Amino acid sequence: MTDVSLIGLGPMGIALARALQSRHTLTVWNRTAERATPILDQGTVLAPSALAAIQASPLVLICVADYAASRSILASPGVADALRGKVLVQLSTGTPQDARDDWAALSGVAYLDGALLATPGQIGRPDTPLFISGEERALASCRPALEAIAGNILYMGEPIGNAAAWDLATLSCMFGAMSGFFHGVRICESEGLKVNEFSQMIGAISPVLGEMIDAEGQAIHAGRYGEPESSMATCAGSGRLFVKQAREAKLDASFPDFLTGLFDRALGAGFANERLAAMIKVLRQPA
Template sequence: MSIQHRTPVTVLGLGAMGSALAAAFIEAGHPTTVWNRTASRVAPLVAKGAAGPETVTEAVAASPLVIACLTTYEATLEALEPAAANLKGRTLVTLNSGSPSAARRTAQWAHGHRARYLGGAIKNVPSAVGAADTLLYYGGDREVFAEYEPVLRVLGGDTVHLGPDPDLAALYEMAVGGTLLPALVGFFQGAAALQARGLEAESMVRFTVKWFEMINSILPVLAQEIDSGDYSRPLSSVNVFAAGAAHDADLGKEAGLDMEWHRPFHELLRRAVEAGKGEQSVAVLTEFLKEPVPERVPDPGTESVIVGGQ
């Protein structure tokens, strides 16, 4: 193993993900230093060979590469503040959640303390850290990324540099992550509907996976429509989705479910239909997401769902 591959690494924040990151570096032979506010989380990694100094200042001073895996950018800055003077000449990599603006502020703070900065995100669960297909992406100085890419690749084989802007990982994290909660709540709704009939949620897993595979297959087509702005050859139109929206209320009544989470989706469909886009691809909803939500006075005599684009 080369000297570069044995670059000392410090990992700050030892939740489930941070602990997995540190363990991967230890296993790969990197001198690894770990720090966490709760000292009990340090001991298992020290037992595996990591150094566990008491203070964050000592932890930062131990390595040229410092990886912070705390909950937010704000938490990262709070934890690092006592060690700010020790960051000079080191590279700070953040792997936490937060907005692009928070990533830019963190980068500015790091640069103000004479540190180099990469903003990153890991798109998998802790148990997948180190796997060949685990995706991590980073934004920031390409030369810094190139210098540490072999080290960062220890965390996942699908390691990507997005570009020079330090907030790109946060931007992509939120852009990609926006699909997660709606997809999961949809699955939870389906599970609740099955249980209302005495059926098990497990019985729908195979079919849901197939559904996700179908969605996966059409994403390139939808992305092309969005990038070109041409929604005239739909795989599925706004009207088709609007017609299907009526069934949500029926299912809710039959199974005794709270269906309120559908309301903003139905409203988005309504806006598209009222704008005359019913026969266009459902991807045209992207254009309505770019617009401020118009103020609407509810009509108590009408349903909140459009049926058949009428």
């Protein structure tokens, strides 16, 4: 028997294995067994099947490409029975509905749904965030092992879909910012400015940007869209400058066009003198 079993050895699984190895005994399984070779030291055991891996430890982590891949493993003969009395932590990325479906298919298993907000290189740090939802008692029993992979455990409550919802909402924020960042890179390039200095500066001022996002979130929560410090019309003006600059510098205008499309809808709906948070009223309109 080992402390933890880990199913899935893609780039993320390998990082999880390395973080776990230093503090726990570990059994691993991967569809392609050769991928385990770099981590088969420090006593780590390679199981011959997913079932054997699950039987080997009281705590089972699964981190494969998606829930469909996970389901194909967890639906194998004997697996559901082998999981009874153990804690299963699902670390594959999915939607809240994926988590609910998985949980329903494994009734009787102590199931936690987790979402790592990190790249493989960020695994094992005290500040690495891990969203977790499900039974709090199950979390308490495996907290030390989870802290070995991600020190910042963000427990999001019992509803099993919560971790996936927080994860997707946060990824939406991140990829939205990334899309804007890439267009910002094109602006820098068009003016001969150094991209690495731009990205470094964004990192340095990120608390100020975070404060701006939070202010809009608080306004949405309170349903208060009036008395803007920066009105929708003012913000839309910046959007139009992106379009103008892209035309002047002959840049791809996908991002400016997307942004001005949203601003045009907000202005058309009569929100010119409201704060930026009023954009949510546009997005709440039926598609």
